[in-house]
Amino acid sequence: MELHKTTILLIEDDEEDYFLLRKVLTKMRNANYELRWESDPEAGLSSMLAGQHDLCLLDYRLGAKNGIELIKQARSLGYSLPIILLTGANESEIDILALQAGADDYISKENLQEDLLRRIIRYAIERKKAEREREKLISEQLAIQELEKKRNEFISMVVHELRTPLTSLKAHAQLLRKRFLASGDEQVVRTTSRMNAQINKLTDLISDFQDVTRIEGGKLQFREDYFAFDELIAELIEEIQPITEKQLLLRDGETNQTVWGDRGRIGQVITNLLMNAIKYAPASDRIIVKTTATSDTVTVRIQDFGPGIPKDMREKIFDPFYRLTDARQHAISGLGLGLYIASEIIHRQEGQIWVESEEGAGSTFCFTLPIDREHVDEQKEAVM
Ligand SMILES: Nc1ncnc2c1ncn2[C@@H]1O[C@H](COP(=O)(O)OP(=O)(O)O)[C@@H](O)[C@H]1O
Numbered sequence: 001m002e003l004h005k006t007t008i009l010l011i012e013d014d015e016e017d018y019f020l021l022r023k024v025l026t027k028m029r030n031a032n033y034e035l036r037w038e039s040d041p042e043a044g045l046s047s048m049l050a051g052q053h054d055l056c057l058l059d060y061r062l063g064a065k066n067g068i069e070l071i072k073q074a075r076s077l078g079y080s081l082p083i084i085l086l087t088g089a090n091e092s093e094i095d096i097l098a099l100q101a102g103a104d105d106y107i108s109k110e111n112l113q114e115d116l117l118r119r120i121i122r123y124a125i126e127r128k129k130a131e132r133e134r135e136k137l138i139s140e141q142l143a144i145q146e147l148e149k150k151r152n153e154f155i156s157m158v159v160h161e162l163r164t165p166l167t168s169l170k171a172h173a174q175l176l177r178k179r180f181l182a183s184g185d186e187q188v189v190r191t192t193s194r195m196n197a198q199i200n201k202l203t204d205l206i207s208d209f210q211d212v213t214r215i216e217g218g219k220l221q222f223r224e225d226y227f228a229f230d231e232l233i234a235e236l237i238e239e240i241q242p243i244t245e246k247q248l249l250l251r252d253g254e255t256n257q258t259v260w261g262d263r264g265r266i267g268q269v270i271t272n273l274l275m276n277a278i279k280y281a282p283a284s285d286r287i288i289v290k291t292t293a294t295s296d297t298v299t300v301r302i303q304d305f306g307p308g309i310p311k312d313m314r315e316k317i318f319d320p321f322y323r324l325t326d327a328r329q330h331a332i333s334g335l336g337l338g339l340y341i342a343s344e345i346i347h348r349q350e351g352q353i354w355v356e357s358e359e360g361a362g363s364t365f366c367f368t369l370p371i372d373r374e375h376v377d378e379q380k381e382a383v384m
């Protein structure tokens with residue numbers, strides 16, 4: 001078997017010590033060392049920087065120069081291979097200094113046993129290798145983070161630039177609609193209504209994008225207060241019903257609860273689930289919104305009678321940009337962000353969100369929320 005050759009650069013001004021080391025290294029069984037010798041520290045430093053070796057063995061006493069100085073000099077010049085300092089007798093104090101200067105290990109010349117020397121050499125080389133790999137990984141991660149930050153900043157800017165003209169467009173369209181509403185020209189009223197609907201769609205898409213960049217930048221904010229849960233449900237059903245003629249939004253149950261949380265964000269989740277039910281279950285004639293409560297949670301279940309969701313996709317659809325590739329659904333537009341944002345909101349509000357489904361028989365999107373997190377927290381604090 002051919003052994004991997006390890007090339008060692010030895011910087012040692014004492015010829016006798018060189019011969020001693022060469023003897024120890026070359027007689028080792030199951031090892032293949034090539035020794036290169038430099039007796040002069042300056043020449044030694046040049047050889048170090050030339051880098052044609054795997055490891056450097058360096059004498060502490062190098063005539064006028066001391067080994068620690070040489071280590072510092074080499075490290076400051078970017079030398080990154082392992083260095084082992086050779087110390088004489090009665091020089092046990094310098095070990096820490098050597099490590100601080102950038103040595104990887106040290107060995108006393110008094111103690112040049114085969115096994116020890118071999119282990120020290122191997123460990124120093126392997127440790128350095130692992131260290132370099134770690135550093136590489138860290139710098140790669142930093143680069144990725146930097147890139148993600150740049151991407152987020154870019155999206156924020158795009159979102160802002162898109163939003164400004166859209167807001168103004170929306171105002172103009174509304175103005176037009178009002179004018180023609182008074183004039184009684186139904187054709188124009190219908191057209192402006194459609195314009196409004198399309199503008200709203202764009203606005204929602206942009207909002208989703210903005211929310212995702214906020215989530216990823218850790219900047220999604222919540223404005224929390226107590227609100228009447230049933231009222232929110234009723235309001236949203238009333239608001240969304242006109243969007244669809246075919247599907248009837250049916251309310252089932254009441255919670256009679258006042259919930260602590262961000263009403264707007266929780267409403268955003270319900271809107272999203274209802275819009276999905278309308279979008280993805282176009283053939284069904286009803287969508288059931290069922291609400292229940294226990295003493296400390298409310299639960300919402302939004303059931304449609306559409307195509308349903310295959311079992312292995314029921315978790316994935318909550319991932320960002322994830323959409324089912326089914327041909328029927330492919331024609332329906334969307335970015336795959338709605339459920340991701342919904343799950344982030346529900347989790348941040350300390351609730352749970354999931355989907356129950358039977359393929360071909362529809363989906364039921366459910367979430368639960370704690371009714372009164374603030375009091376729960378106060379109780380926790382009281383116990384502590
Ligand atoms: N009610 C539903 N019935 C069937 N499939 C659904 C339903 N709701 C969501 N999906 C699937 O989950 C995917 C992700 O939904 P969502 O995150 O809201 O993004 P988008 O609606 O923009 O595609 C959808 O593309 C669709 O494939």
Ligand SMILES: [Mg+2]
Binds near residue numbers: 334
């Ligand atoms: Mg959606």
